[in-house]
Amino acid sequence: xxxxILYGLIYGGIISLGAIGLTLLVRILKFSxxxxxxxxxxxxxxxxxxxxxxxxPMWLSVALAVILTAVAAVLIDRxxxxxxxxxxxxxxxxxxxxxxxxxxHLIQFFWGAAPQxxxxxxxxxxxxxxxxxxxxQVWILVMAVVLVIAVWLFLQKTKTGKALRAMADNMDLxxxxxxxxxxxxxxxxxxxxxxxxxxxxxLGMDTQLRPAMGWLxxxxxxxxxxxxxxxxPYGAIAGGMIIALSQELSTMxxxxxxxxxxxxxxxxxxxxxxxQGLFGGKA
Amino acid sequence: MALLEVSGLxxxxxxxxxxxxxxxxxxxDEIVCVVGPNGAGKSTLMxxxxxxxxxxxxxxxxxxxxITGLGPSQxxxxxxxxVPQNNNVFPxxxxxxxxxxxxxxxxxxxxxxMEEMFELFPILKERRRQKAxxxxxxxxxMVAMARALMLDPKLxxxxxxxxxxxPKFAELVLEKVTEINRMGVSVLMIEQNARAGLAISHRGYVxxxxxxxxxxxxxxxxxxxxxxxxxxGG
Amino acid sequence: xxxxxIIxxGLFLLIYGGIYAISALGLNVQWGYxxxxxxxxxxxxxxxAYTSAIMTKGPDFSHLGGFGQPFLVGVLAGGLLAAVxxxxxxxxxxxxxxxxxxxxxxxxxxxxxxxxxxxxxLTAGVWGIGAIPKPLWSTFGDSYNAFYAVVVLLAMxxxxxxxxxxxxxxxxxxxxxxxxxxxxxxxxxxxxxRFKLQALVLGAFFMGVAGALxxxxxxxxxxxxxxxxxxTFLVWVMLIVGGSGNSKxxxxxxxxxWVIWSGTEFVAAALPPTFGPRAHALRIVLIGLLLMAxxxxxxxxxxxxxxxxxxxxxxxxxxxxxxGG
Numbered sequence: 001x002x003x004x005i006l007y008g009l010i011y012g013g014i015i016s017l018g019a020i021g022l023t024l025l026v027r028i029l030k031f032s033x034x035x036x037x038x039x040x041x042x043x044x045x046x047x048x049x050x051x052x053x054x055x056x057p058m059w060l061s062v063a064l065a066v067i068l069t070a071v072a073a074v075l076i077d078r079x080x081x082x083x084x085x086x087x088x089x090x091x092x093x094x095x096x097x098x099x100x101x102x103x104x105h106l107i108q109f110f111w112g113a114a115p116q117x118x119x120x121x122x123x124x125x126x127x128x129x130x131x132x133x134x135x136x137q138v139w140i141l142v143m144a145v146v147l148v149i150a151v152w153l154f155l156q157k158t159k160t161g162k163a164l165r166a167m168a169d170n171m172d173l174x175x176x177x178x179x180x181x182x183x184x185x186x187x188x189x190x191x192x193x194x195x196x197x198x199x200x201x202x203l204g205m206d207t208q209l210r211p212a213m214g215w216l217x218x219x220x221x222x223x224x225x226x227x228x229x230x231x232x233p234y235g236a237i238a239g240g241m242i243i244a245l246s247q248e249l250s251t252m253x254x255x256x257x258x259x260x261x262x263x264x265x266x267x268x269x270x271x272x273x274x275x276q277g278l279f280g281g282k283a
Numbered sequence: 284m285a286l287l288e289v290s291g292l293x294x295x296x297x298x299x300x301x302x303x304x305x306x307x308x309x310x311x312d313e314i315v316c317v318v319g320p321n322g323a324g325k326s327t328l329m330x331x332x333x334x335x336x337x338x339x340x341x342x343x344x345x346x347x348x349x350i351t352g353l354g355p356s357q358x359x360x361x362x363x364x365x366v367p368q369n370n371n372v373f374p375x376x377x378x379x380x381x382x383x384x385x386x387x388x389x390x391x392x393x394x395x396x397m398e399e400m401f402e403l404f405p406i407l408k409e410r411r412r413q414k415a416x417x418x419x420x421x422x423x424x425m426v427a428m429a430r431a432l433m434l435d436p437k438l439x440x441x442x443x444x445x446x447x448x449x450p451k452f453a454e455l456v457l458e459k460v461t462e463i464n465r466m467g468v469s470v471l472m473i474e475q476n477a478r479a480g481l482a483i484s485h486r487g488y489v490x491x492x493x494x495x496x497x498x499x500x501x502x503x504x505x506x507x508x509x510x511x512x513x514x515x516g517g
Numbered sequence: 518x519x520x521x522x523i524i525x526x527g528l529f530l531l532i533y534g535g536i537y538a539i540s541a542l543g544l545n546v547q548w549g550y551x552x553x554x555x556x557x558x559x560x561x562x563x564x565x566a567y568t569s570a571i572m573t574k575g576p577d578f579s580h581l582g583g584f585g586q587p588f589l590v591g592v593l594a595g596g597l598l599a600a601v602x603x604x605x606x607x608x609x610x611x612x613x614x615x616x617x618x619x620x621x622x623x624x625x626x627x628x629x630x631x632x633x634x635x636x637x638x639l640t641a642g643v644w645g646i647g648a649i650p651k652p653l654w655s656t657f658g659d660s661y662n663a664f665y666a667v668v669v670l671l672a673m674x675x676x677x678x679x680x681x682x683x684x685x686x687x688x689x690x691x692x693x694x695x696x697x698x699x700x701x702x703x704x705x706x707x708x709x710x711r712f713k714l715q716a717l718v719l720g721a722f723f724m725g726v727a728g729a730l731x732x733x734x735x736x737x738x739x740x741x742x743x744x745x746x747x748x749t750f751l752v753w754v755m756l757i758v759g760g761s762g763n764s765k766x767x768x769x770x771x772x773x774x775w776v777i778w779s780g781t782e783f784v785a786a787a788l789p790p791t792f793g794p795r796a797h798a799l800r801i802v803l804i805g806l807l808l809m810a811x812x813x814x815x816x817x818x819x820x821x822x823x824x825x826x827x828x829x830x831x832x833x834x835x836x837x838x839x840x841g842g
Contacts, residue, residue, distance in 0.1 A: 102805035264624035
């Protein structure tokens with residue numbers, strides 16, 4: 001059980017990073033971005049390209065992949081989403097479903113459908129207080145915590161971060177105050193996609209890479225974001241932890257194959273009893 | 284030459300014109316108040332001056348430059364600021380952060396300007412770390428005005444600054460408007476309480492059905508029989 | 518290609534195009550007329566297929582079965598179960614913002630895929646269900662596809678007329694009012710939630726029927742055969758291409774996109790064999806780009822929305838609210 005909780009925390013860190021990015025997009029752009037999971041997969045596969053195919057060091061591969069994913073997100077926004085932003089929000093949703101499918105199958109086209117890993121061979125786990133944890137998982141936990149703190153500092157302390165929160169509060173007033181809203185939109189994408197890429201890479205490090213990995217993550221990250229009140233980046237972290245822990249702990253009672261469904265069931269239950277999310281936010 | 288000169292302004296939403304050729308001027312160091320019944324087009328006038336509503340015809344000249352058709356972000360940079368009637372603060376940001384956002388495009392340090400604002404609105408200094416959304420309506424109005432003043436504008440547009448405030452707070456806000464004006468900022472405001480608004484204004488305009496009805500000094504309008512009958516309930 | 522091949526392809530076009538058209542008609546009720554964002558089309562389709570297969574088969578030890586019901590009962594049961602599912606998913610989500618429904622429908626489609634993959638005794642898991650009865654198979658023999666094409670097209674025409682009648686009734690006008698402006702519909706005293714639920718359930722019923730028709734034609738279904746997201750996506754592209762808010766458009770779009778979709782198979786076949794299964798991925802990328810191009814350059818679709826109905830709707834709520842206010 002303690003072991004499951006530990007795995008839950010690791011997985012929760014990954015979900016949280018995805019959910020934070022998603023929450024920023026929902027709050028600032030009012031956009032439920034259904035391609036967010038596939039952006040995670042893109043980051044993971046770009047890392048594979050740099051690390052395994054080109055043989056670059058891991059840290060450099062990760063950095064390049066995060067940057068390129070952010071660039072890809074901004075380009076996708078400029079080409080596809082921006083022209084549609086003035087039409088109905090639902091059209092944007094369909095467009096993002098389209099982008100999700102295209103991304104996933106581009107990944108499958110270039111890298112094939114078979115699972116892949118960054119590193120072959122078995123890692124010898126550390127044993128701490130009777131709990132097994134692999135060195136990679138330690139890295140994932142550390143990275144997740146560092147990133148969450150970095151995002152927090154960015155949003156609270158920097159001028160751009162404050163402007164992003166101002167945009168989330170009131171887009172019109174931000175424009176009236178002279179904040180360059182288009183530039184902030186770009187920032188939102190950069191931040192959201194970079195976090196997604198990081199989450200995808202961590203997921204790839206923890207398990208393996210599959211083209212559908214992002215799509216399968218979409219449900220947990222949305223569930224986490226909704227649990228956190230869709231709009232509150234810090235609620236997204238709590239939501240991510242709850243989802244991850246329930247998914248891991250559910251394996252004690254039900255078939256492991258149903259793990260992904262646990263996130264969904266939790267989400268539906270929550271929508272029934274408390275649609276505004278567990279942690280405030282706007283309904 | 285007037286600081287702001289609006290001539291023959293036609294504007295509106297979708298296919299409907301709200302303003303049918305409005306003329307208006309604000310001179311240096313003036314407080315100008317626009318009064319009129321509901322639906323006269325006062326808010327639309329403000330919004331079209333600030334580039335939030337598309338101007339169909341007419342000209343808006345600010346500091347000698349034609350700003351017709353410019354967007355809010357360009358107008359802000361030319362020294363005009365706007366305080367909307369509703370939703371005029373960032374609720375989840377602290378008072379300090381709200382002011383910082385007001386100074387977003389300001390180059391260099393904004394701390395000194397912020398201190399100036401705290402002198403003007405001492406209550407904001409006490410509550411500098413409070414989230415704006417948790418403050419009272421009157422306090423939010425002060426945050427909104429302070430936010431707009433962070434850029435040292437030449438002209439500030441106030442859309443019904445006392446709407447929804449208690450008489451005590453409304454009086455305080457109008458006092459602040461006079462104070463702001465003494466600091467060298469010209470003011471163009473809409474005031475639903477026409478008597479109080481005109482009382483502190485150098486000049487006033489009466490708008491009805493999207494057209495100029497009357498304009499004169501504030502005192503003259505207050506004494507005007509027609510205005511009295513229309514808006515002052517006397 | 519010889520004549521036999523062309524006729525054979527033509528029959529496939531009619532059958533698959535017709536089956537997808539029924540799904541697209543269902544989606545059109547949900548999205549085109551009511552503005553409901555269902556991205557779980559594949560899930561409802563899957564329920565219809567599995568339900569009908571299980572209902573009509575004789576005893577089979579590899580999965581639940583032995584009901585031996587006739588074809589029509591199976592198809593109706595498929596539609597009904599899909600409808601019940603829509604009811605269950607609609608109740609918690611339809612009062613909330615639109616994107617909640619969307620994510621919930623993704624969730625239900627994924628969960629269904631997990632269930633059919635893992636519940637061996639129910640659906641035979643990854644082995645799939647085979648030997649699904651084909652109605653009147655022995656009677657038609659060699660010309661079976663021609664017969665089945667008639668069955669599918671009949672079903673499609675039936676669904677089309679049912680929807681057209683509904684949509685031109687006062688009920689249909691309320692649906693459109695809900696899509697145009699929920700607040701106004703609410704203000705004139707319509708129970709928006711109930712109308713949305715009805716549209717969701719009705720659309721899901723048609724999707725279930727389409728799934729059942731599919732199962733009886735191919736004779737074998739398995740979780741892999743579905744890839745619910747691809748089915749969902751194809752139906753969406755069909756509706757957008759044809760013109761959402763227009764039943765004729767939904768059907769036209771289904772046939773056009775199916776032709777393109779089967780055409781990309783030829784393209785994929787022309788690629789060097791080293792691409793193997795990757796060619797399939799490329800097909801979906803092409804369809805995805807088609808969707809994006811449509812959204813950007815012709816969002817109203819080939820046919821666009823039918824005018825005479827929508828005009829009525831735009832005037833109606835405005836007129837009523839003016840009286841009320």
